[in-house]
Amino acid sequence: MLRFCVVLMALCCSLIAKADTLQKIDTIEVTNKAYTEFITAHPEHKLPKYWKEYRSAFFINSVASKLSPFNENTFKKPDHPVVGVNWYSAKAYCKWRGKKLPTHAQWMKYAGDSDGRIWPWGNQWDYKKANTGGEKWAENDGYTYSAPSKSFEKGMSPYNVLNMAGNVAEWVEEKRVVGGSSNSSPSGVSIKAYIERDAEYRSFDIGFRCIK
Numbered sequence: 001m002l003r004f005c006v007v008l009m010a011l012c013c014s015l016i017a018k019a020d021t022l023q024k025i026d027t028i029e030v031t032n033k034a035y036t037e038f039i040t041a042h043p044e045h046k047l048p049k050y051w052k053e054y055r056s057a058f059f060i061n062s063v064a065s066k067l068s069p070f071n072e073n074t075f076k077k078p079d080h081p082v083v084g085v086n087w088y089s090a091k092a093y094c095k096w097r098g099k100k101l102p103t104h105a106q107w108m109k110y111a112g113d114s115d116g117r118i119w120p121w122g123n124q125w126d127y128k129k130a131n132t133g134g135e136k137w138a139e140n141d142g143y144t145y146s147a148p149s150k151s152f153e154k155g156m157s158p159y160n161v162l163n164m165a166g167n168v169a170e171w172v173e174e175k176r177v178v179g180g181s182s183n184s185s186p187s188g189v190s191i192k193a194y195i196e197r198d199a200e201y202r203s204f205d206i207g208f209r210c211i212k
């Protein structure tokens with residue numbers, strides 16, 4: 001009987017370990033280059049908003065547009081995260097890749113929430129570890145809007161996942177965005193920070209990543 005239990009426990013442990021290794025979130029936010037492949041295969045999904053429709057009155061009159069170029073090319077760089085996509089397109093993209101949008105809980109796990117830390121790298125704030133702050137802090141992190149998806153490696157999470165604090169906020173399954181963006185304050189890019197959004201909402205600072 002004892003031997004049976006030991007074998008059963010070993011089997012359970014191996015199954016749990018296997019499930020954990022199978023489930024893996026993308027290391028980087030989905031790039032424009034990757035998203036272009038999806039749009040080519042599925043043109044029924046709209047182009048990301050800021051590839052064309054970037055001249056909203058709100059931004060033309062904003063301090064940001066006066067201080068820094070806010071134009072199509074700002075958001076179309078192949079290695080930068082795709083922005084201006086709604087929840088439906090983000091979800092469809094992940095499905096097309098054989099993946100899913102992460103749940104909020106999954107996203108927080110990979111950001112390093114299990115030990116209660118504030119940011120993916122720990123509890124000490126550092127402008128060099130995340131793309132945050134919009135105009136106000138561009139002088140500190142080097143970017144006014146998005147940075148390449150593969151950047152800020154000093155700020156990676158315990159699971160070696162990049163830009164879970166800032167750069168672009170990310171859609172999760174629950175129709176909210178997490179992690180804050182280049183436009184957020186340090187508290188706005190903490191692991192626990194999130195904003196509820198309508199599924200149709202699109203913004204220059206919202207992107208996503210998938211989980212397999």
Ligand SMILES: [Ca+2]
Binds near residue numbers: 163165166169170180
């Ligand atoms: Ca992010």
